[in-house]
Amino acid sequence: MREIDARTITDVVESLCIDAACDLGHDVEQLISDAAEKESLPRAQYILNQLIDNIKLAREQQMPICQDTGMAVVFVEIGQDVHITGSYIIDAINEGVRRGYRKGYLRNSVVKDPLERVNTGDNTPAIIHIEIVPGSSLSITVAPKGFGSENMSALKMLKPADGIDGIKAFVLDTVKAAGGNPCPPVILGIGIGGTMEKAAYIAKKALLREAGRHNPDESVASLEQELLHSINALGIGPQGLGGTVTALAVHIETFATHIAGLPVAINMQCHASRHKTAVL
Amino acid sequence: MEIKSIMSPLSKTAIDELNAGDMVKMTGIIYTARDAAHKRMIQLLNQNIPLPFDIAGQTIYYAGPCPPKPGQVIGSAGPTTSSRVDVYTPPLLARGLNAMIGKGPRSRAVIDAMVEYKAVYLAATGGAGALIASCIKKADIVAFEDLGPEAIYRLVVEDLPLIVAIDCRGSSLYS
Numbered sequence: 001m002r003e004i005d006a007r008t009i010t011d012v013v014e015s016l017c018i019d020a021a022c023d024l025g026h027d028v029e030q031l032i033s034d035a036a037e038k039e040s041l042p043r044a045q046y047i048l049n050q051l052i053d054n055i056k057l058a059r060e061q062q063m064p065i066c067q068d069t070g071m072a073v074v075f076v077e078i079g080q081d082v083h084i085t086g087s088y089i090i091d092a093i094n095e096g097v098r099r100g101y102r103k104g105y106l107r108n109s110v111v112k113d114p115l116e117r118v119n120t121g122d123n124t125p126a127i128i129h130i131e132i133v134p135g136s137s138l139s140i141t142v143a144p145k146g147f148g149s150e151n152m153s154a155l156k157m158l159k160p161a162d163g164i165d166g167i168k169a170f171v172l173d174t175v176k177a178a179g180g181n182p183c184p185p186v187i188l189g190i191g192i193g194g195t196m197e198k199a200a201y202i203a204k205k206a207l208l209r210e211a212g213r214h215n216p217d218e219s220v221a222s223l224e225q226e227l228l229h230s231i232n233a234l235g236i237g238p239q240g241l242g243g244t245v246t247a248l249a250v251h252i253e254t255f256a257t258h259i260a261g262l263p264v265a266i267n268m269q270c271h272a273s274r275h276k277t278a279v280l
Numbered sequence: 281m282e283i284k285s286i287m288s289p290l291s292k293t294a295i296d297e298l299n300a301g302d303m304v305k306m307t308g309i310i311y312t313a314r315d316a317a318h319k320r321m322i323q324l325l326n327q328n329i330p331l332p333f334d335i336a337g338q339t340i341y342y343a344g345p346c347p348p349k350p351g352q353v354i355g356s357a358g359p360t361t362s363s364r365v366d367v368y369t370p371p372l373l374a375r376g377l378n379a380m381i382g383k384g385p386r387s388r389a390v391i392d393a394m395v396e397y398k399a400v401y402l403a404a405t406g407g408a409g410a411l412i413a414s415c416i417k418k419a420d421i422v423a424f425e426d427l428g429p430e431a432i433y434r435l436v437v438e439d440l441p442l443i444v445a446i447d448c449r450g451s452s453l454y455s
Contacts, residue, residue, distance in 0.1 A: 058410035067356040067409040107346045181384040183406035272407045
């Protein structure tokens, strides 16, 4: 049994929070640069060029890419041969978030109660997903999620008879209804199958994939390509002000489901698709 | 790519010359306010109490910045979704608010009030928080300090990149 001190987890989460907020992945940056080259509408280019300048400035000055430094979503994969010592893992993660948001001068955007709405002042609690996996390592991913895009996400329990056409219609309707609100160009995480909450969970996990990399299943990959093409034909464009680049990528994950159901969840992600991972 | 320079506060003549789709860079004074600050401003108006700043002729920026690091003027300071303050906006336009900066579309009621009172809505680039912060040269809290990032700040900006999203004739890039 391998032992990992909870204090190590706190330290790692602290630095992942700051890195994720300030240093956008080169995969997303590349897709935005490609989009700026493809885009022909001058005002859309004006916006995409600002995004590229912003990414570089944020990285150089270690400033958040976006002031909505999000609710911290933390994915943890714990090898089943790992034993956490010192304190409860959930407390250790939240302490890391608390420190990271304070040391990184990140915005505290969490309210304690959804109805009373008083800011907790330290961006906790984080949303924490833990999976037990084989082995003796521990992987932590911090994916801060801004709510401009999160608010535009949607879930629908389709009927099996709705099939692929029903899924396509739901995705396009959701992107159209969102318009400029989720800060396009967006990345779409789509979960198909499972139960209601499983579809939502795999939709969010799909956003952690390297931006633009397709699902290894060929038929799913071709659905990703087709949806990306149809979304970009909508003309919503960067920031919803017109143009040919509304989405940078579509990532679909699937899971087994019930004979009577076809759950589909769409997690909308703005162009600031932030996530950082560390493996202990 | 033609980019116009404009000064805030904007004159009615300057507003008249702006058309939906124009790319601009704004220099001058703007005030931040988002959901909570709007709610309080409307409560003050309803009680006939003066607002913490004279809104006539001014520009409001829908933003809740990150805290500044030591030595910084302000932290990242991109726009937030404008539609969340749509419900509060027509009474502010009636009191002379000239220009609004945010992101995303506005309601019919806001657009109608913009036409009636001759106001303009400009889109800042959502998610360009660090770049926008580099255009902010001074930031002072004006009111509602207890709201933290939602307090009203008076900002001095230089060459803030914006796009005219809805002009004073009601023409909109979102429709």
